[in-house]
Amino acid sequence: MGSGKEQIFAGIPAAPGVSFGKVHIHIENDLYIPHYLVDKGDDEEEIKRFELALLKTRHEILEIRNQVADRLGEEEAQIFDAHLLILEDPALIDETVKEVHSSLRNVEYSFHKISQKYIEAFQCINDEFIRERLNDIKDVSRRILYNLAGEKLKTLESIDSEQIIVAHDFSPSDAAVIPTEFLQGFITEAGSRTSHVVIMAKAASVPAVVGVHDLLNELKNGDDIIVDGYEGVIIIHPSEDTLFRYGETKKQHDTEELGFLKVADKPAITTDGIHVEIMANIEGNNEIPGVLETGSDGIGLYRTEYLFLKSGGFPSEEVQFKAYKEVVEALSDSLTILRTYDLGGDKVLLRKDLVGREDNPYLGCRAIRFSLLYPEVFKDQLRAMLRASAFGNLKIMFPMISSLEELQEANQLLEEVKNELSKKKIKFNESIEVGIMIEIPSAVAICDILAKHCDFFSVGTNDLMQYMFAVDRGNDRVAHLYQPGNPGFLRVLRQIVDSSNAANQPVSICGELAGDLEFVPLLIxxxxxxxxxxxxxxxxxxxxxxxxxxxxxxxxTAEVMALHDAEPIIEKLKAFYDSKH
Incomplete structure (x- = not known):
């Protein structure tokens, strides 16, 4: 226990768990960027240096990717596929080459100038996913600059004792090289629940708290600290009483985890006999074993865009078919719901040629709008899905529907693909069900109309709340407004359920809220x-x-819906959950 006075800080809980340990503060070194003129004719030598730096950087990123795949898994390693794509981004590379030739400035200065132009442009977009892609660009640019300078990056791979890592923010490669056997937790002053460091923390089963303002001003290396990833609490110099209390909390959570695993293979049936389906959200076929091991009733959301992100372009119909066929066969009779591409927003950051520059990608050409803009690509995907439906229990779901016209156009393209397959005598489930994501307020308002043109609804609470409250949930200055306990949002959920029931339409929920234990009784x-x-x-x-x-x-639910403020609603839900757990 440290000798200082106990201090408590609040942040955003990002990865569950409780840890007590010693602080290790990580601060990035500033790199000096030289600036000088080169003689005409020597600019080609600058370009050669640039090409060598790109090759070396690619080798380093591939090495980190392989390390992460071995230690944490393929899903976590895919973070670095985006880094590799940045190294191949013609805009960044070609503009740097042009800058060297036209200005006759050294390549370090030219590359830094061009990369900063992109970084500053993306900094104007207040979106959490864009911010993470911005961090990707910063991370790769920093590595290229270090390789051009012939210097070695300061990393965390030399840590040789158990420590809790604290920083203003982490780049993906910072987090990736930490020896997991010595990692006890992450704390950042910046960041959001979707940051790369959170993904790493969850994969390593260590707690993480982000958005802890001004914490570094109160810390030094070696300080004792508690990180509570359940509540988003940080305690510096904890007292003996606090240590004892958190020790008991950790024991309680460990005991709960064992209890949870004992019911994994049993159905989720309430004490009065109501069966609640608990399905899984996945991003790729590498997660199939987890779906089967945890006793999921099926896959309620398969994010097919991972195939695009993995390859850096549109995968062929055949590649998609094999992936979809593999998952439906693995699930046997259990249901798999394939969501068509939710591309756009952050997910085409490196393919500006597809939709052009957008000031606010999350209000732009995203998801179903993106698919309808590229009908041939969309039809390739629909053909692959329909072909896979011949091999298992499969449904199709369209994301981000905002109007009846969008749904009708998507349905029309689906019918065209069905007719094409029928003419070629290719088997598929002719009565396949098609659903839509309810994640835009306009869709909520016309649920009764949309229900006549699809077979089921799935509520995407993450985007629905963000669009409804006009709040960037990754911006920790306004994240408190992103509040699922807001009475307005709860009334919207009730409206969706009521509309679904009136239309005899099945409805599920697949957003983050579905996994919040305190909200589960309310949802039911x-x-x-x-x-x-x-x-x-x-x-x-x-x-x-x-x-x-x-x-x-x-x-x-009746008691909660009668309340008018989020705070008492959250308190009531928490008290009810505590009484059950």
Whole structure:
């Protein structure tokens, strides 16, 4: 225990867990960027130096990617596929070459000038996903500049004892090289729940808290610290009483985890006999074992855009077909819902040729709009999905529907593909069901109309809240406004359920809220009978559902819906959950 006075800081809980340990402060070194003129004719030598630096950087990133794949898994390693794409981005490379030739300035200065132009442009976009892609560009640019200077980056790979790493922010490669056997937790002053360091923390099963303002001013290396990834609390110089209390908290959570695993293979049935389907959200076929091991009832959301992100371009129909066929066969009779590409926004950051520059990509050509803009690409995907439907229990889902016209156009393209396959006598499920994501307020308002043109709804709470509240949930200055306990948002959920029931339309929820244990009783009380969550969340939610009755969940919901402020709503939900757990 440290000798200083106990201090408590609040941040954003990002990865669950509790750790006590010693602080290791990570500060990036500033790199001097030389600036000088080169003689005409020597500019080609500058370009050669640039090409060598790019090759060396590519080698380093590939090495980091392979290390992460071996230690944490392929999904986490895919973070660095985006870094490799940056190295091949013609805009960044070609503009640097042109700058060297036209200005006759050294390549370090020219590259830094061009990369900063892109960084500054993206800094104007207040979107959490864009911010993470911005961090990717910064990380790669920094590595290229160090290689041009012939200097070695300061990294965290030399850590040789258990420590909690604290920084203003982490680049992906900073987090990737930390020996996981010595990593006890992450804390950042900046960042959001979707930052790369959070992905790494979850994969390494260590707690993470982000958005802890001004923390570094109060710390020095070696200080004692507690990181509480459940509540988003940081405690410097904890007292003996605090250490004891958090020790008991950790024991309690460890015991709970064992209890959760015991019900993984049992159905989620309430005490009064209501079956709640607990399905899994996945991003790729590498997650199939987790779906099967955790007892998921199926896949409620398969994010097909991972195939695009993995290859850096549109995968062929055949590549998609093989991937979709593999997953439906692995799930056997259990349902798999394939969501068509949710591209746009951050996910075409490195392919500006597809939609051009957008000031606000999340209000631009995204998801179904993107697919309808490229009908042949969309039809390739639909053909692959339909062909895979001949091999298992498969449904198709369209994302980001905002109007009836979009849904009708998507349905029309699906019918065209069905007719093409029928003429070629290629087998598919002719009665395949098609659903839509409800994640835009305009779709909520016309649920009754949309229900006549599709077979099911799935509520994407992440985007629905963000669009409804006009809040960037990754901006920690306004993140408190991104509040699922807001009565307005709860009324919207009720409206969706009521509209679905009136149309006899199945409705599920696949956003982050479905995995929040304190909200699960409320969702069930509202009438949600299918929840889709990350695979590792399935056992804990099953465990909770088996402690609930529909009657008490509906009574809780009635009490909550009568309240007018988010704070008492959250308190009531927490008290109810605590009584069950």
């Amino acid at each position: 009380g509202l009438g949600m009978k299918t929840l889709s969550v990350p695979p590792n969340f399935v056992p804990s939610i099953k465990y909770l559902v088996r402690q609930l009755s529909l009657e008490e969940s509906e009574a809780l």
